[in-house]
Amino acid sequence: MTAEIECEQNKRVSVSREGWTPKIVMFCCNWCSYAGADGAGVARLQQETNVRVIRVMCSSRVDAVHIYTAFLEGADGVLITGCHLGDCHYVNGNEKTLVKYKFIKSMLDEMGIEDERLQLQWISASEGQQYAAFVNEMTEKIRKLGPSPFRKPEVI
Amino acid sequence: MTKVKVGDRLIGWSTNEEVRSNGGSGGLVTAVFAAALEKGLVDNVVVLEKANQFEAVPIITDSVEDVFNSAGSMHMLISNQTKYLQQFKNEASIALAVKPCDMRGIREQQKRNTIDSDKIFTVGLNCGGTMAPFKIREVVESVYEVDPDQVKGEEIEKGKLIIETFDGEHHSHSIDDLEVDDHGRRENCRYCTVKIATNSDLACGNWGVIGELSGRGTYVEVMTEKGAEFLQNAIDMKFAEVVEAPEKGTEIRGKVNGVMLKMAANTHKEVFKPIEGDKLEDLRKELENCIHCGACKEVCPVCACGVDAKCNKYYDPTDDYDISLYHLIRFLHLSDSCIGCGQCTDVCPADIPLTRLYRRFANPVQEELDYMPGMDDRTPPFFLTKLEELE
Incomplete structure (x- = not known):
């Protein structure tokens, strides 16, 4: 009996794909990408609705803690967007994001998390079109990948 | 002899005959520390005090006598000394002998501004790996079939771990064989790629000491200005003597290092296979x-x-x-x-x-x-x- 219980606890039940839609957390910088998202909305561009946008003042505000927490809480993908290099409202915030992103990416790779689940993209305030395209493209890619390995079955 | 300068490769020993024969490989490190303490170049020295035949504890001292009585190098000192140094909050200047990994820790802390590099003087010792005392105790009982309490000391020579007992007998086993059952060096030591502490002020060790000086001299490579100053001080104060290291010695030192690194690379492949x-x-x-x-x-x-x-x-x-x-x-x-x-x-x-x-x-x-x-x-x-x- 004990053995059975142990077995039950140690088994990671993979999330069934049935009735599953990807949950994506997206960090948008206040000065460019968030305005870009706004622009995409105002222009009534068709977008997938799986993305939850979190506004941050700068893409460099996104810490590894945020990304890991998102994954551990059941996100299937995390997208980070910021101003184009050289256009940062805080001089070089997005350069710092790049450094951090490189390390986190390498770590996720080492844990066997697919490349598409964490993506970084520069989107400026006027690029509503690109914003919508990026959201649609990533949602499609993550939908193909299936539920994140971090995701627990009980997470809806 | 000309002044010691950065980049010099020398072989040195202590002028005190007792230290030279009792200390590890000629007692040069002891001499450098004692001279520095005597002259007032540092306030304190970290020396090892034997806790038992398997273990030593680092203690901090300001007496020259303690330095002369220290335990010398041990293969079973597994603690990293970086965190001890942090406790002193840079209030005193400290000299200490370090393994390559100790020094790497100290360097990283210096970058993070918790240890002041001006207050630390380090003598790096060659390190082929360390062993956990409790494991060696087990091994002595199970593999060597010797009562652990009868052990007087240990030494590593030519890839063999030699255990000396109080009755004067030597028992030896190949470290490679011990490591098959995870009984030898610690796993991280087996794939460590830094065997010579070239990041310290003076890189010392017995690799490359050949001929009649073998066992009675220490090969030392001067890495920094500070290292040169401390070694010169020991020579000036007649605590130590040095001679130019022979070409052949340097070659052998490189060879030993090369062999070690090759073994490390193999273990690395084994441990980190995909x-x-x-x-x-x-x-x-x-x-x-x-x-x-x-x-x-x-x-x-x-x-x-x-x-x-x-x-x-x-x-x-x-x-x-x-x-x-x-x-x-x-x-x-x-x-x-x-x-x-x-x-x-x-x-x-x-x-x-x-x-x-x-x-x-x-x-x-x-x-x-x-x-x-x-x-x-x-x-x-x-x-x-x-x-x-x-x-």
Whole structure:
């Protein structure tokens, strides 16, 4: 009996794909990408609705803690967007994001998390079109990948 | 003889005959420390005091006599001394003998402004690896079939671990054979790639001491201005004598190092072979016994965060995540700075092979950036502002 219980606890039940839609957390910088998202909305561009946008003042505000927490809480993908290099409202915030992103990416790779689940993209305030395209493209890619390995079955 | 300068390769020994024959390989390190203390170049010296035949504890002293009575080098001193130094808050100047990994820890702390490099003088000792005292105790009983309490001392020679008992007998076994059953050096030592402490002020060791000086002299490479000053001081005060190292000695030293590194590379391949199957599941399995005591962070020689660290602050025991944030954050923060000293594995009460896990994340990044933490004064890559500075 004990053995059975142990077995039950140690088994990671993979999330069934049935009735599953990807949950994506997206960090948008206040000065460019968030305005870009706004622009995409105002222009009534068709977008997938799986993305939850979190506004941050700068893409460099996104810490590894945020990304890991998102994954551990059941996100299937995390997208980070910021101003184009050289256009940062805080001089070089997005350069710092790049450094951090490189390390986190390498770590996720080492844990066997697919490349598409964490993506970084520069989107400026006027690029509503690109914003919508990026959201649609990533949602499609993550939908193909299936539920994140971090995701627990009980997470809806 | 001309003045000692940076880059000199010398063979030295203590002028005190007693120290020279009793101390390890000619007692040069003892002489340098004693001279520095006598002259007032440093306030304190860290020496080893034998706790028992298997273990020594580092003690800090300001008496020359204690320095002369110290235990010499040991193969079973596994603690990293970086964290001890932090306790002194740079109030006193300290001289100490270090393993390469100790020095790497000290260097990393200097970069993080917790240890003042002006206050520290280090003599680096060659290190082919260290062994956990409790394991050797077990081995002595099970493999050597000797009563552990009858052991007088240990020595490593030509790849063999020699145990000397009180009745004067020598028992030896090949370390390679011992390591098949994980009874030899600690795992991280087996794949460590720094055997000569070229990051310290003076890099000392017995590799490359040949001919009649063998066993009675120490090969020393002067790495910094400070090292030259301290060695010159010991010579001026007639505590030590040096001669130019013969070409052949230098060659042999390089060869020994080469052989060691080759062995390390083989072990590295073995330990870090690609994981088959679910990598995440593998990691989760390794960490599932973690009790979140935080000991691995406490001993980590490169961690300078203190109690208000991100890994502590954002981790909550009620999280119920597959892998706790504590580990994920530490894996990330150490991926550029892990020196592979093995302290975390040693202290882990749940026997998690933490060093291996940290190295698993650190290896690809450090290889790609060609960055060896603690070996030079480069800023840790994670602290850089621009990606171009990385390459």
